[in-house]
Amino acid sequence: MFILDADFMRIxxxxxxxxxxxxxxxxxxxVQRQMSLIGDGIGHAAFAGVAAGYLFGVSPVGxxxxxxxxxxxxxxxxxxxxxxxxxxxxxxxxxTGIAAGVVLVSAAGALNANLFSFLFGSILTVTWSDFALVAxxxxxxxxxxxxxxxxxxxxxxxxxxxxxxxxxIGFLNVALAALAGVTVAVSMRIVGILLIAALMVLPVIxxxxxxxxxxxTMLLAMGIGLLSVAAGLxxxxxxxxxxxxxxxxxxxxxxxxxxxxxxxxNKAR
Amino acid sequence: xxxAVELNGVSFAYxxxxxxxxxxxxxxxxxxxxxxAGPNGGGKTTLLRVALGLEEPVNGEARLFGExxxxxxxxxxxxxxxxxxxxxxxxxxxxxxxxxxxxxxxRGLLKPFGRPDRDAIADAxxxxxxxxxxxxxxxxxxxGQQQRAFIAKALAGEPELLVLDEPTAGVDVDAQEAFGAxxxxxxxxxxxxxLYVSHEFGAVERFVxxxxxxxxGIVFDGPPAELPAHWHDPSHVHP
Numbered sequence: 001m002f003i004l005d006a007d008f009m010r011i012x013x014x015x016x017x018x019x020x021x022x023x024x025x026x027x028x029x030x031v032q033r034q035m036s037l038i039g040d041g042i043g044h045a046a047f048a049g050v051a052a053g054y055l056f057g058v059s060p061v062g063x064x065x066x067x068x069x070x071x072x073x074x075x076x077x078x079x080x081x082x083x084x085x086x087x088x089x090x091x092x093x094x095x096t097g098i099a100a101g102v103v104l105v106s107a108a109g110a111l112n113a114n115l116f117s118f119l120f121g122s123i124l125t126v127t128w129s130d131f132a133l134v135a136x137x138x139x140x141x142x143x144x145x146x147x148x149x150x151x152x153x154x155x156x157x158x159x160x161x162x163x164x165x166x167x168x169i170g171f172l173n174v175a176l177a178a179l180a181g182v183t184v185a186v187s188m189r190i191v192g193i194l195l196i197a198a199l200m201v202l203p204v205i206x207x208x209x210x211x212x213x214x215x216x217t218m219l220l221a222m223g224i225g226l227l228s229v230a231a232g233l234x235x236x237x238x239x240x241x242x243x244x245x246x247x248x249x250x251x252x253x254x255x256x257x258x259x260x261x262x263x264x265x266n267k268a269r
Numbered sequence: 270x271x272x273a274v275e276l277n278g279v280s281f282a283y284x285x286x287x288x289x290x291x292x293x294x295x296x297x298x299x300x301x302x303x304x305x306a307g308p309n310g311g312g313k314t315t316l317l318r319v320a321l322g323l324e325e326p327v328n329g330e331a332r333l334f335g336e337x338x339x340x341x342x343x344x345x346x347x348x349x350x351x352x353x354x355x356x357x358x359x360x361x362x363x364x365x366x367x368x369x370x371x372x373x374x375x376r377g378l379l380k381p382f383g384r385p386d387r388d389a390i391a392d393a394x395x396x397x398x399x400x401x402x403x404x405x406x407x408x409x410x411x412x413g414q415q416q417r418a419f420i421a422k423a424l425a426g427e428p429e430l431l432v433l434d435e436p437t438a439g440v441d442v443d444a445q446e447a448f449g450a451x452x453x454x455x456x457x458x459x460x461x462x463x464l465y466v467s468h469e470f471g472a473v474e475r476f477v478x479x480x481x482x483x484x485x486g487i488v489f490d491g492p493p494a495e496l497p498a499h500w501h502d503p504s505h506v507h508p
Contacts, residue, residue, distance in 0.1 A: 032360060151378045154370040157362065158422075160351045164321055165374035165426060166344025172378075208360050212406055217360040 003237050012123040012190065012233050012243070015131045018138035019187040019199070020229035024207075024221035025145050026183045027200030029176055031208075032156035038075060038177070039197030041090045042184045045071030045097035047193050049185075050118045051104035060118065061133060064188060069181030071097060076177035080170065121192035121244030123236055134186045141182050148175060153214055190229070192244035199225060202251035209262035212269075224254050271335025273299045273430050273462040274320050278329035281312075281319055289315045291486055293329070299429070302456045302463040304470040307483035316483055317434060317466050321347065334429070345375035348428030348461075350419050350436050361406035364399050364418045365390070371422035393421040396455070413444045417451070424455075430462045431455075437472055445472040452476060 003009050030038055049067025053060030071093045078089030105115060117125045145152070151172050154162045163169050180200070187196045203224035204217075211217025232247030239246075274297040281290040289312045297303055307313045318324040319331050322338030331338035334346065348371070368390050369382075376386050394403050397417035402410060407418050416436060423431055433452075437445040453476030456463050465473050470480060474493050482489040482496075489496060 028360070147379060150369070150373045150382075153366065154373045157367060157370045158351055161349045161371075161422070162374070164323065164344065164347055164349040164432070165371075166347075167374045168378065204360075211361050213363045213404070214360050214366045 003234060006237075008124055008126070009233070009237055011126050011128055011131050013230065015126050015134050016190050016229040016233050016243075016247075017226060018134050019190050020226035021222045022138045022141050023183050023187055023191075023196065023199040024203040024225035025142060025218065026176070026179045028204050028207075028218045028221055029145075029152050029156055030180060031201055031204045033176070036201045037197065038072065038090060038180055039184060039200045041075060041094040041097070042068045042072045042181055043097075043188070043193040043196050044094050044101065046181075046184050046188055047101035047119070048097045048104060050115070050188075050193070051101045051108060054115070055104050055108035061130060061185060061189065064118075064193075065137070065182065065185035067097070068184045069178050072177035072181035072184075073174055076173050080173065117192075118188055119192050119194050120242040121188070121190050121195065121247070123190070123233060123243050126189045130189055134189070137182050137186045141179055141186075144175065144179060148172060152176065190233075190243055191247055192242070195244040195248045198248040199228070199251060202248065202255045203228065206251070206254040206258040209258040210265055224251065228254065272332070273297050273301070273334065274464070275332040275335075276316075276320060276329065277332075279316075279319055279326045279331060280328040281315055281324060281326050288327075288485065290319070290326075290483075293486055295320075295481070295487060295490075297462065297464065299462050300460050301479060302452075302465070302473075302477050303479045303481060304465040304467065304473055304477045305481045305483060306467055306470045307488075309468050311484040312486075313466055313468075313483040314434060317432065317464070320464075321349075321432065345426045346429045348423030348426055348431045350423050350431075350433045361408060363404050364394060364407055364410070364421070365403045367407055367418050368393050368421045368425050371425035375426040389427055390425050393424040396424060396458075397421040397451075412441075413447060416444075416448060420451075420455075424459075428461060430464065432464045432466070434466045435468070436465070437467060449473040449476060 027039065030036055046064040046068040049064035050060040052067065053063035075089050075093050078092065114125065151167055154167060155169060155172050159169065183200065184196050187199065191199050203221040206224050207217045207221035211220050228247050228251040232250050233243055235241060235246040236243040274295065276293050276295040279290060279293040280288055282288045293316065305313050305316065315324065319326050320333070320338060322331065322333060322341060325339060333341045336342065372382070372386050372390055376382060394400055397420055399414065399417055399421065402414065407415055410418065437448055449472030452463065452465065452473060456476065465477070470477070478492055480489065480491065480493050480496055481487055
């Protein structure tokens with residue numbers, strides 16, 4: 001049977017394409033701001049959201065979206081008020097999220113296979129309505145990045161200089177945090193809450209070794225993200241693997257290959 | 270015409286700490302090329318941060334272009350070169366991308382760039398002599414060229430006040446001299462107010478008409494020629 005004959009694979013590829021483009025685009029700015037691990041922290045808050053969704057009988061994805069976005073903005077708020085304690089702000093959100101998730105899951109009696117699909121990703125459980133939500137949020141996320149691109153680059157290059165010249169640093173930082181929250185929420189059905197941060201970071205690491213400008217590096221990262229998702233889903237289909245693991249292992253392979261190949265590429269240039 | 274920078278009776282201390290600055294009065298007119306020097310830890314960077322409205326003085330007030338420094342509108346009128354001479358970014362950034370970042374505040378965050386913006390960016394790159402390197406990742410340039418790219422970034426917003434905080438830190442003496450001469454030419458060509466903050470100012474001594482030495486307050490303010498000989502090395506400044 002051809003892989004695209006199955007309806008669930010068509011949904012998975014369509015959803016995965018959005019995720020593969022959005023996660024590295026947002027991750028690009030997180031990596032430049034040395035906030036690579038924020039995706040992990042937000043993922044744990046998203047877990048609490050999923051659990052709350054089960055407990056209160058509302059959409060787990062919608063609840064995760066709210067929890068992840070609030071957590072991301074919360075981390076940024078704590079970080080901006082106590083600049084030296086960014087890792088502590090992250091730890092607070094990280095552990096509160098996972099603890100709240102465990103408590104809510106046990107209260108809802110939802111420790112089952114469906115929950116694991118959120119943790120590790122699944123190609124079987126994504127529906128067309130999931131895809132519709134992912135597509136809308138992904139399009140909004142990419143549009144916001146395009147709109148704020150110059151400002152985000154200016155802050156990434158030189159935050160102090162951007163502040164002196166009057167750019168709205170607080171707004172840009174909160175917008176980036178909110179984008180990270182949205183990315184985690186839309187990506188968790190395919191990649192899984194535990195691995196989404198990797199898809200935000202690894203393609204960026206790979207692209208950073210071979211790109212020749214900020215723009216080309218970001219586009220390359222999005223290409224690597226897309227390729228990792230497409231190849232990972234294909235592997236997942238044929239080998240019956242959890243898609244999140246397959247996708248992230250491929251993205252990691254790209255990062256390692258770029259590290260090894262970059263010196264040769266630079267010599268050839 | 271309002272002064273570019275004005276400090277009136279400014280004192281500053283970090284919470285729970287001793288005074289870093291006390292009783293500072295300072296006026297910098299538009300078009301001046303001034304160096305603010307002093308030993309490390311003497312308070313010159315703090316003075317700069319207060320003057321730019323990044324820190325609030327405990328006493329006194331700071332004004333920029335006649336407005337309170339922390340409430341000044343149109344802050345894009347300030348071009349700023351940060352203390353560090355490297356990018357805060359891992360990705361390869363071309364000279365053009367770096368310089369473009371310096372234009373965003375003047376244009377406005379959400380407005381698309383127009384012809385005047387592209388011209389200003391091209392002009393800034395041309396003024397620092399990096400036209401041929403516009404598409405080159407800045408990490409591949411020499412230290413001196415990188416510094417010029419950052420100057421072009423500060424110039425892209427067509428600033429009225431150019432602030433350089435320790436711009437020659439980690440740069441060899443020859444490059445410092447070349448940089449000083451370049452700033453002298455820039456000042457003459459643009460007439461922009463330049464605040465050059467450094468623990469030593471040998472590179473620009475020939476070009477500035479005014480040296481301000483800072484050590485907890487202003488301990489000297491005048492032309493370099495009137496500077497007592499033992500103060501030419503500001504690490505030896507004594508109040």
